[in-house]
Amino acid sequence: MSQLVTPRRAAAALVTAALLVPLAACGNGDSKKDEGAGKSAGGATTELTVLAASSLTDVFKKAGAVYEKEHQGTKVKFSFAGSQELAAQVKQGAPADALVTADTKTMDGLKADAGTPTVIARNRLVIATGEGNPKKISGLKDLADSKLKVVLAASEVPVGRYGKQVLDAQKIKVKPVSQEPNVRAVLSKVELGEADAGLVYRTDAATAPKKVDAVDIPDAQNAVASYPAATLKTSKNAAAAAAFVKWLSTPEAQKTLQGAGFQKP
Numbered sequence: 001m002s003q004l005v006t007p008r009r010a011a012a013a014l015v016t017a018a019l020l021v022p023l024a025a026c027g028n029g030d031s032k033k034d035e036g037a038g039k040s041a042g043g044a045t046t047e048l049t050v051l052a053a054s055s056l057t058d059v060f061k062k063a064g065a066v067y068e069k070e071h072q073g074t075k076v077k078f079s080f081a082g083s084q085e086l087a088a089q090v091k092q093g094a095p096a097d098a099l100v101t102a103d104t105k106t107m108d109g110l111k112a113d114a115g116t117p118t119v120i121a122r123n124r125l126v127i128a129t130g131e132g133n134p135k136k137i138s139g140l141k142d143l144a145d146s147k148l149k150v151v152l153a154a155s156e157v158p159v160g161r162y163g164k165q166v167l168d169a170q171k172i173k174v175k176p177v178s179q180e181p182n183v184r185a186v187l188s189k190v191e192l193g194e195a196d197a198g199l200v201y202r203t204d205a206a207t208a209p210k211k212v213d214a215v216d217i218p219d220a221q222n223a224v225a226s227y228p229a230a231t232l233k234t235s236k237n238a239a240a241a242a243a244f245v246k247w248l249s250t251p252e253a254q255k256t257l258q259g260a261g262f263q264k265p
Helices: 007-026 032-044 054-070 083-091 104-108 140-144 159-171 185-189 238-247 251-258
Strands: 046-053 076-082 098-100 117-132 150-153 179-182 196-201 212-216 224-231
Touching: 032 196, 032 212, 032 251, 046 054, 046 083, 054 076, 054 179, 054 185, 054 251, 076 083, 076 238, 098 238, 104 159, 104 224, 117 185, 117 251, 140 159, 140 196, 150 159, 150 185, 159 224, 179 185, 185 196, 185 212, 185 224
Parallel strands: 046 076, 046 098, 150 179, 150 196
Antiparallel strands: 098 224, 117 196, 117 212, 117 224
16 A cells, blocks of 8 residues: 655655755765865965065065965065175064075074075176266276265175275275165165266176166176075974075076076075
């Protein structure tokens, strides 16, 4: 004998069927899609703060964009200043993850605050002059001319120390009209016509080809600037900071650095 189906039983059956449909759907391939979406949505962005020498301003902005593209989920924020100023910030406990200076001396003074440094690039000095070199400066000896307005970086700044080193080696005495806190300030004085000449890195002069000319200094009279990079011990993103510092020595990073005129480490 067939069982009588009451309206109440029919309604219950429809509700049960309706509940089973979405459950069945969750059991197919869509579950993998949901799992993957959850991982993506739950992935937090790591923000690295890198303190870097002023002479790295342009190239590091490019390098940072390349790094972020290759390392999804990591954002790199740079703070540029003279190496001596960056060192002071580190000693004062400024929140940062990595440091790149324009000399090994400054980095060596931070052994208690930074990890083992790696030199990632080198640089050389040039004499920056106004566009077209209106004063016809041909070499270091010309900077001793009292009629010239020469600007240098302060002696505590890496580029200032390198400049003093090359001038002293050639026994050239220069009376600068000003001593600036970083290499970009020296370059700016020449760009604006406030100085006839200044000692800057070759890469800095290359950033303003329409405003300044660069007079080469022979290697025998020049100084080689080294750029060490290191993680900072106070970093809250130690693994990510170490990965960025290591990346600076990779072919991808070196291509960007050398494309801007920096020399191989």
